[in-house]
Amino acid sequence: MSERRHSAGLRRVESRRPRRADAQKQASFIQVLALVLAAGVWSPLTAAAQDEEVSLQDIEQWILTGRYGDALEQLEIQSADDAGALRLRVEALTSTGRYEEAARAFEGVDATGLGLGVLRGRVALLAGDREQAGRWFEEARAARGRDALVASFELARLAWDRGDIEEAARGFYGMIDAYNTGAADTAAELLAVAEACRLLGRDDPELFKDALRAYDEAVALAPSWPLPRVRVGELFLEKYDSGQARSSLADVLRANPRHPEALLAMARTMRFDGDPRAQATLDAAFDVNPNLTPARVFQAWLHLGAERWEEARDEAGKALDVDPGSLTARTLLAAAAFLDGRDEDFARLRDGVLADNPRYADLFNDLADASADNRLYAQARDFAAEAVRIDPKSWRGYGLLGMNQLRLGDIEAGRANLETSFAGDPYNVWTKNTLDLLDTFGEYRMVESEHFEFHIHDREADLLAPYMVELAEEAWAALSERYRFEPPTPIRVEVYPSHADFSVRTVGLAGLGALGVCFGPVLALDSPSARQVGHFNWGGTLWHEIAHTFTLLATDSKIPRWLTEGLSVLEERRARPGWGDDVQVGFLTALRDGELLGIAEINDGFVRPKFPNQIALAYLQASLISEWIEENYGFDAVLSMLAGYRDGKSTEDVFDEAMSLSLEEFDERFFGHLRARFGSAMAALGDAPSESGEEDQDEGEGGPSRAPTRNPFERREPNLEQLALAAMENPDDFRIQMTYGYALFREERFAEAEEPLVRGRDLFPEYVGSGNAYTLLAEIYRQQEREEEAIEALMTLAASNETAWDEHLALAELLGAAGREEEEAEILERSLYISPHDLGVHRRLAERAFASERFALAVRERAALVALDPPDRAVALYELALAQHRAGRPESARRTVLRALEVAPGYDPAQELLLDLVGKGS
Amino acid sequence: MGGAAPSGDVVSGRGWNRLLPAALLVYALASGPLGAENHLLVVTGVGGEQSYTERFHAWATRVVEAALEAGLSEDRVVYLGERPELDPERIRDRSTGENLLAEIEALTKQSSAGDTVWIVLFGHGSGSAGPPRFNLPGRDLVAEQYAAALEPLSDRRVVFINASSASGGFIAPLAKEGRVVITATRSGAQGNEALFGGYIAEALDGGAGDRNKDGRTSALEAFEFAQREVERYYRQAGQIRTEHALLEDNGDGKGSLEPAGLDADGQVDGRLASLVLLGEEALPAALTEESRELAERRGDIERRIDELRLQRESLDEDVYLEELQELMVELALVDRELDESGTKSGEDDGSDGPNGEPDR
Secondary structure (H helix, E strand, O other), X not given: OOHXXXXXXXXXXXXXXXXXXXXXXXXXXXHHOHHHOOOOOOOOOOOHHHHOOOOHHHHHHHHHOOOHHHHHHHHHHHOOOOHHHHHHHHHHHHHOOOHHHHHHHOOOOOOOOOXXXXXXXXXXXXXXXXXXXXXXXXXXXXXXXXXXXXXXXXHHHHHXXXXXXXXXXXXXXXXXXXXXXXXXXXXXXXXXXXXXXXXXXXXXXXXXXXXXXHHHHHHXXXXXXXXXXXXXXXXXHHOOOHHHHHHHHHHHHHHOOOOXXXXXXXXXXXXXXOOOOHHHHHHHHHHHOOOOHHHHHHHHHHHHHOOOHHHHHHHHHHHHHHOOOOHHHHHHHHHHHHHOOOHHHHHHHHHHHHHHOOOOHHHHHXXXXXXXXXXXHHHHHHHXXXXXXXXXXXXXXXXXXXXXXXXXXXXXXXXXXXXXXXXXXXXXXHHHHHHHHHHOHHHEEEEEOOOEEEEEEHHHHHHHXXXXXXXXXXXXXXXXXXXXXXXXXXXXXXXXXXXHHHHHHHHOOOOOOOOEEEOOXXXXXXXXXXXXXXXXXXXXHHHHHHHHHHHHHHOOOOOOHHHHHHHHHHHHHHHOOOOOOOOOHHHHHHHHOOOOOOOOOHHHHHHOOOOOOHHHHHHHHHHHHHHHHHHHHOHHHHHHHHHHHHOOOOHHHHHHHHHOOOHHHHHHHHHXXXXXXXXXXXXXXXXXXXXXXXXXXXXXXXXXXOOOOOOOOXXXXXXXXXXXXXXXXXXXXXXXXXXXXXXXXXXXXXHHHHHHHHHHHHHOOOOOOOOOHHHHHHHHHHHOOOHHHHHHHHHHHHOOOXXXXXXHHHHHHHHHHOXXXXXXXXXXXXXXXXXXXXXXXXHHXXXXXXXXXXXXXXXXXXXXXXXXXXXXXXXXXHHHHHHHHHOXXXXXXXXHHHHHHHHOOOOHHHHHHHHHHOOOOO | OOXXXXXXXXXXXXXXXXXXXXXXXXXXXXXXXXXXXXXXXXXXXXXXXXXXXXXXXXXXXXXXXXXXXXXXXXXXXXXXXXXXXHOOOOOOEEOXXXXXXXXXXXXXXXXXXXXXXXXXXXXXXXXXXXXXXXXXXXXXXXXXXXXXXXXXXXXXXXXXXXXXXXXXHHHHHHOOOOEEEEEOOOOOOOOOOOOHHHHHHHHHOOOOOOOOOOOOOEHHHHHHHHHHHHHHHHHHHOOOOOOOOEEEXXXXXXXXXXXXXXXXXXXXXXXXXXXXXXXXXXXXXXXXXXXXXXXXXXXXXXXXXXXXXHOHHHOOHHHXXXXXXXXHHHHHHHHHHHHHHOOOOOOOOOOEOHHHOEOO
């Protein structure tokens, strides 16, 4: 390729192209008349065909709106044998996956002479016959018909697919020349130009813009043709811009909701966005075209992500049945073999792919992605390195390499590779966002402890570090003893004050619902300032992620997702009262309705939830499974399971060895246990609707957010008489009792509210979510000066709800007033894990600590007050100095009291302390 | 417990007494001639809802009480309220535009050159459409009308605090040399409920805003306290902050989010505000020769402390602290002598210091 071509990109030849403003008006004309002569892949209809009762234009319209069956039926009736009819027939057949019939449709037809040579070649390609496809393309090119230019592109594309990048590039640049000289002027040719630019974008990222321009022009020329818009959607998704991708694909699907490629691209986009409708959308594509090879491969990747190797292989097999040479399907098989530990199969498959295309970097890129999806970050890094070795222009490879280096804590190498990736492809949003985030790392302070290395934003490091260090080291001690394993240190913990930054660190984009993430030796989590108070318990999240570090590293990251999540939630629950997920109404209705997944499918609940709340149910269920196993078989059974997974055993074998149970037996016993444990609460839910369709919840690594949701018992204008009657007639219905109790409570009819609320509490004592009985009863008891009962209610609540901020503070206040100071201090300590930003909590804890002569604790709390930049800074510093003095740290006290006097030189208590410290006290 | 810091829970009353000589120096800078007086006009606008009416009244009451506590005589404290029946004894009249203008006019007669006039508005404002205004019962007054009304007070120091929503538009029209203008928001478009007023009231009342522990709260300290607490509130609640207060006192009409205080030169806001204090300074009846000498020594040490602090960035931390310690010890010893010389105007109230530490 020449330098001129390389740098030139597209130059518009104005005289040959309609202006965009005119394009819509011209489109029908172009389709009906001008493209009659073009006879490309998107050839127009012949004039003769328009005389039929059902015209070919009608049939074409049917195809454009997804009525493929009707179109085929009508074409059979009409037995039309001209080029237009043949093209439509082949379009309809290929859209529905009937590739062999489509190939047969050309038998006895001079496809090249009709200008349908490229179409015939594409049919051969869809059926996996690349050699034959090449011959048809060559013939079309040699014939110099109207599809000759597109045939040239297709030949270049074939060269690309076999790794002959230089030859391919020559062909692609030829397309650009054709555009620049005005030779490419049909929609099909413009689409080919766009595709050429897109593939050449690796050499010159400006060509991605040109690709968009050519796609746009193709759309303008043939507005009803869906393919350019589908490709635009794919390009945006490739650059991690799912919003634009969705927009483009939605346009296509509005016109044709059955367009298989648009459905596939939309399913990919939804998967990218974590939209649970991805599978249904993919299924819709299969309904239309069960032989859509890329869709089969995508389905196989979804199975792989859910750690379902067998299904993944089956799905890839279906793709290979259609297209035995598919590089993507064979790559998937290689990934499945790798993840399944079948090393010989992996090597054979990998070598086979490379034999067909020695520069197919996406083999290793996909392997890197699959490894990272399965938490094998070191392997992901190594695969990405291999990708850039065989293709030094694989910018995706550099991105994956950098990203996984970052996940492993190798920040500088990761940054360098991301810079390389970004230089080659500056339109990759993930890379750009991550580099932007890395630029802020200078604002973070490193705080080291025995086993951890914290990176906390400078403005909150003073406040957070002491608590985080203390908690993390406590977790380390507890978990290393329990798991009889010590991960390599230091563990890097990144704490982000902006949730968007945390999200970028995790998935490259803002908007992730998760609270924390564990990459093994590297953790990242929201700082408490990233979330609203009452929506998050940072202590539980940190503990959760540290538990992941143990279970991931103890199993070489081979632990299934459900078990590592289940154990992390279980460890939270063991760490502090109230931590870990709570049993919500949705869980019990799911249990009642059989919506909880068996052990063989539970990973699906995390990886491809079918309804918004399913991931939250999966977390809780996984934790209850872990808990049940420990209770019934001891923690050694858990350790045995971890060892089994580490050794590459299947879940069936692991369960058999640890518990002598088949998966079916396990499900039977576990669900039996759940039904026994929650039977009465389930019964009390009556016919409450399943929550499978209810509002979305935050999700992702680190557990779903435990943010308060809407009070389910609140009615806009409750009819108290009706509610009273319902409550009387349904004394064992939890929701009715709670609804009635809450309605009375809102009316401040506290004495009357107590009875239904107590009944509701007793019917479902585990319920501590929004509108729970404990909070309301505590308020009633406070109003009635029944403080002891208020304390009891709030104690029960705080023992199960880790985020109930107001209730924790109210409980502390009641305990303090009752003289139960140790309990007060404990509750205040726990409230710090919800929010460490409240001056009053620290002040109270400091006072308690000082009064009980626990001066080290007083120092911690006084230091926190200083870190919070209180209004009375001089006083706060003085009090810290005093605590340090009492804690036997005179040098710290001296420095701190001087800082107090810097603010207020004449502040006499500080002066007095200084004089004491220097031996001049009175 | 909650977002707001309890006020005055650890502040002893002794700082006020101890620092009298220093405070006098500041006072002289701030208020010109000794004996200059403070005047306060507090206004609550239309609440719109009962809860707002009560809240604005509570804030206004707090400021009024703070002023009285600080020594202003009752005749120099005027409160105009939306609903005088809420506190007939304290609220002089309804806060209509006419009454408000009449009170400002009365202030021009009652006050003298060199006096300080505080005007504090609590309520709702608007400014996104039309001229910036503060919502009063009856017809509103717009910023230009306040500016015109204040014109006769040009030889007094005026502290004009508009703590209403959308008050940012008051900065430019009211800016003038010798005047401190504080608004709860930085533009007329920030129309969400403003919390700033509550924190301003808290800062002026009970010493919560007295950052340097000299026993008095300057306009700058009050501003900084309220600014910081508003920020803390939004951060703690995890909400997007919708109010950013401004302080303007150099007359350029721009206002500052972070005024510099005493360090400010003429180009930067904050200097005048750091010198203007709410309340009366009791004059020492008679300073002895010894205590006068001590006061001079004290002033000298303070100047050396200021000089040292300016060099902080260039000094090694340990060296800086050593030198600072030397000066602070010297200052503490002088203050001890001042204590012992019995020149204080007030008596030690005997209150305990923080954590039950008895005061000296």
